[in-house]
Amino acid sequence: MSGPGADGAPVRVEMPFHLRTLARVDGPVTLRVPGPVTIGAVLDALEEAYPVLRGTIRDHGTLERRAFLRFFVAGRDVSLEPPDTPLPEAVARGEEPFLVVGALAGG
């Protein structure tokens, strides 16, 4: 089984305050993502390393993104991209973070 510490791309993930608190981390986390670095693979690795985050970013069953969260990479909003969308090389090399962002609803 793959997981933290296994070989893979060192993807950096940045999360909003409340998810960092839940995961008990105080900054970006670096994950080893085995295989092709896609949106789904990054989220799989994140939830594998921090099981408490399951259900908070995407639905347990459908794995659909929660409505008030967005995903950004390298200045691009990939929230609506399919989970198997490959992410840029800069993300796979850990140079650019995968951002989980709380969408603003209201003003």
Next chain:
Amino acid sequence: MSGVRVLVGTKKGAFILSADGKRTGWDVSGPLFGGWEIYHLKGSPADPDRLYTSQSSGWFGQIIQRSSDGGETWETPGGEKMPDFSEGMPSGISNRFVYDTSEETGKPLTTHKWYDGTDHPWEFKRVWHLEPSLDDPDEVWAGVEDAALFRSTDGARSWQEVAGLRGHEGGSQWNPGAGGLCLHTILLDPTDPDRIYTAISAAGAFRTDDGGRSWRPINRGLKSPYLPDPEAEIGHCVHRIAMHPSRPGVLYMQKHWDVMRSDDAGDSWREVSGNLPSDFGFPIQVHAHEPETIYVVPIKSDSEHYPPEGKLRVYRSRTGGDEWEALTEGLPQQDCYVNVLRDAMAADALDPCGVYFGTSGGHVYASRDSGDRWEPIVRNLPPVLSVEVQTLP
């Protein structure tokens, strides 16, 4: 010396207020889970150090927190970070609430009614109420929105729907109240483990006599003018039900409008609003030692969620309803426009009985003498969603 622990859920975190048996000096701990909505937290009657909390957010969904040391430390059951994954993923997921639509245990019920009467899919939103078992710290019941009852027997590590309630033949006809389609009240009969009462806004009250396998509505006698049939079997916006453990067949209800009483385990109800200035309100509470002494907080109307005349008054009946007296000493009697929500009132088991409630203005008021005099034991918290009290040995 005995003591009390007041568990307060707010719009922006949880707080724990502690005092010794004199109940004069209060230690305020919190906010716990700061910034999250805490709909409810409650302690196990079987182990006062075991606490369960419903933590939720519109952004991040539902989290269940558990403490085994009276709230000093918390964990998310099933969400522990594993040292490695050689033994696989954790088996439980404490925030996974999946509606049971299997033919074997429930029915493939996929829709309920929406506000406009159209069919709407069941969607889990949050846990409104957690009711720990009376005798097993690892067993806990959860009332959720969209309305359903869930049960955990492994300390909230995993949840299974008690499908017979939602699968009830009227379930597809349930419709939400103003606060959503929520199951907010769970009463466990201390004399009969197979008997449980629940209440749902805006479906009504329900009872099982076989441990949750089958349920039936218990709403005879309720009248709701906003329904096409005011005396319909379901559709009533029940705000809260309360019972005294020594007389579990006697139930008190604060309905959307009307304060009601049943002397036959909910088979029939009669109105006991009596001389209340308004019979709209949310909480209803029974005195710890006097089964005929009950408390409500009248609110002006369903369109104006604040006390009549700007006076925050608890009303007490020592006759099980009908005759009510205003309790005002220590409570603001002018320019007060707060609300007190359905899960935000509780009583301790000391003598004399302590009564507590929290307001949308962030005050928690307490009375050490069964309601005669009140004082705020904490001020200016975020809006209070729930108040529970533990009486500690």
